Amino acid sequence: MTTTTLVRLGLAAVAVILGLIIKGRVHPFLALMEDCGPRMLQGEAVEVRSALDIFVTDMGLVTDAARAVAQPVPLAAAAEQLYVRGRREGHGRHDDSSVYDILRPR
Structure with a gap:
């Protein structure tokens, strides 16, 4: 349960950090955490490794x-x-990295 919590919170944190990086508020090296940052930037084209529904x-x-x-x-x-x-916004079957689409600057 603890590992699940940390992983799920970490993904949400990466999505927030990526949004700040794009707005120029955080140094880009933080986006290199594992492969989440690059996958978030690929958008819907990214291969589904773990569906967002699982995180819910x-x-x-x-x-x-x-x-x-x-x-x-x-x-x-x-x-x-x-x-x-x-x-709710239709990302349930998308890769978990799609959480960034919810937070990304528009």
């Missing part, structure tokens, strides 16, 4: 488990809502 399910499990023991998990809850928004 995983973060739901995390927030449900936390709620069951009255443990606040504000970052996990925020990430869950971001992934739910992505699903």
Whole structure:
């Protein structure tokens, strides 16, 4: 559960950082985290490695488990809502990197 939380939160963080990089607010070296940054920039053309729908399910499990023991998990809850928004906007079957499309500067 801990690993899932960290991975899911990390992806959301990378999407936010990438948006800041494009706006010139953060140094570009931060985008080189693993392969998320480059995959986010590919858009819908990227190969689906892990569908965003899986993240919605995983973060739901995390927030449900936390709620069951009255443990606040504000970052996990925020990430869950971001992934739910992505699903609602039609990104559910897209690669998890599509979360950036929700946050990218327009």
